[in-house]
Amino acid sequence: MTARIIKVNSQKLEEITGAAEIIKEGNLVAFPTETVYGLGANALDKKAIKKIFEAKGRPLDNPLIVHVADYDDIFKIAQKIPKIAKTLATKFWPGPLTLIFFKKRIIPDEVTAGGNTVAIRIPKNKIALELIKSAGVPIAAPSANLAGRLSPTTAQHVFEDLGNKIDLILDGGRTKIGIESTVVDLTINPPQILRPGGISFEKLKKVLKNLQLHPSLLGKKIQEKTKSPGMKYRHYAPQAHLILIKGDLKRRGQKIQDLIVKYKKEGKKVGLLTLLEREKFYKGSDLVLSVGSEKNLKEVAQNLFKTLRKFDEMGMNIILSETFSRKEIGFAIMDRLEKAAKKGKLD
Ligand code: TXA
Ligand code: MG
Numbered sequence: 001m002t003a004r005i006i007k008v009n010s011q012k013l014e015e016i017t018g019a020a021e022i023i024k025e026g027n028l029v030a031f032p033t034e035t036v037y038g039l040g041a042n043a044l045d046k047k048a049i050k051k052i053f054e055a056k057g058r059p060l061d062n063p064l065i066v067h068v069a070d071y072d073d074i075f076k077i078a079q080k081i082p083k084i085a086k087t088l089a090t091k092f093w094p095g096p097l098t099l100i101f102f103k104k105r106i107i108p109d110e111v112t113a114g115g116n117t118v119a120i121r122i123p124k125n126k127i128a129l130e131l132i133k134s135a136g137v138p139i140a141a142p143s144a145n146l147a148g149r150l151s152p153t154t155a156q157h158v159f160e161d162l163g164n165k166i167d168l169i170l171d172g173g174r175t176k177i178g179i180e181s182t183v184v185d186l187t188i189n190p191p192q193i194l195r196p197g198g199i200s201f202e203k204l205k206k207v208l209k210n211l212q213l214h215p216s217l218l219g220k221k222i223q224e225k226t227k228s229p230g231m232k233y234r235h236y237a238p239q240a241h242l243i244l245i246k247g248d249l250k251r252r253g254q255k256i257q258d259l260i261v262k263y264k265k266e267g268k269k270v271g272l273l274t275l276l277e278r279e280k281f282y283k284g285s286d287l288v289l290s291v292g293s294e295k296n297l298k299e300v301a302q303n304l305f306k307t308l309r310k311f312d313e314m315g316m317n318i319i320l321s322e323t324f325s326r327k328e329i330g331f332a333i334m335d336r337l338e339k340a341a342k343k344g345k346l347d
Contacts (some may be wrong), residue, residue, distance in 0.1 A: 003163045007171045013130050020134035030144040030158045032172035033123035035096045035180050036151035037158045038141030049110040055165040058147045063113040064140040066120050069132040077107050094124035096181040096198025111140050117187050127172045150305045153178050178302035179332050196332040239312045242319045242341040260285045263318050271316035297330045
C-alpha cells in the first residue's frame, strides 16, 4: 500500500470526516499535532492498537499516549484523578503536556503495555481535535515515525518512514513546537516529569510546586527495574554518529573546528549542526545546517528534528553539534540531543 497524503487546513475540515471513518473502522491515520505528527488508532480497540505497534516496529512494552478533545473525556478512561489535574488542564490544555493517571478498564492493556496507568493529552491542533471529535473515541497515538527514528514534524517525514505501511496521512504543514509533549506522572507523590517537552519544567513548577524531575533526567544512573515505561529505549536516533560539543562559545568553536579536520582526514562525511550566528564560522565540513538563532530556542526546537533528518538524507557519517542552554525549552532540546547521541537499545 502507499499512503495517501491529504492536505488539510482549518477551512477544509470536512476532509477529516473520512479520516475519522478510517479510525472508527479500526485502521490507522497519521495526523498533525502541535508537537509532532502522531500515528492514530481507536484507543478502545485492541486490534487497531496492535496495528500501531506493527507499523512502527515498536516494542510492545512501550505504552502509548491517548489523545482526547475535552477535559471531561479523561474521566471515561482514567480514575483517582487528583485535584491538581484540573488546574494543570486549565492552564496548559490544549497543549504539549501529557498527564499520567491510573487507568480504567475500558483502556486495553495493549495501550498501556500492561501497566495500570494511562498517559493522556489534549493536543492544540485543530485537525487533531476535529479528528478526535469526529471519530467519537479517544485516539491512541505515538509519534508517527519508525521505532528508533526521529519524530516527524512534516507529513513528508511520516511518508518517508511509514508511507508503505499506512493508508492515510493528514498534512497540516509543519508542526509548531517540533518537540514532543512533556510527560508528567501524577500517579506518584511528588509528581515527576518523565520526559521533558513542549511545556517547560519552570512553567509547570509555578502551578505544581512539588514537581520533580525523574532521576534519570538529572544524569543519575537508574536501575533497570525502577525505570518508567519507555525510559529504557533510545529515542530520537539519527543514523549518523552524533557528537555534542560542550563548553563556552569560544572553546566549543575551537573544538568543533579541530574535529572537522580530524574526521575529514579519516575520510568521513562531516555535518555540522550550528546556529544562525555561526553558520559561516567553520571551515571544511561537508554540510552546515543552522537550527536557528541562539536567542530563540523555540525556533531551535521547531527545526531540530527536521535538521537532524536532513543530515541523514545527505548521507553524513558524523554530525558535530553545538549545545544549548538548558533553560525553559532548552532542557527538552538537550534531552533529545543527548539521547540521540547515546548508543543503546532502540525505541
Ligand atoms: O507530543 C507527543 O507526546 C506526541 C504527539 C503525537 O502527541 N506523542 C508521542 O508519543 O511522543 P510517543 O509514543 O512517541 O511517546 C510517548 C512517551 C513514551 O516515552 C512512553 O514511554 C511514555 O510517553 N508513556 C506513555 N504512556 C505511559 C505511561 N502509562 N507511563 C509512563 N510513560 C508513558
Ligand atoms: Mg516517539
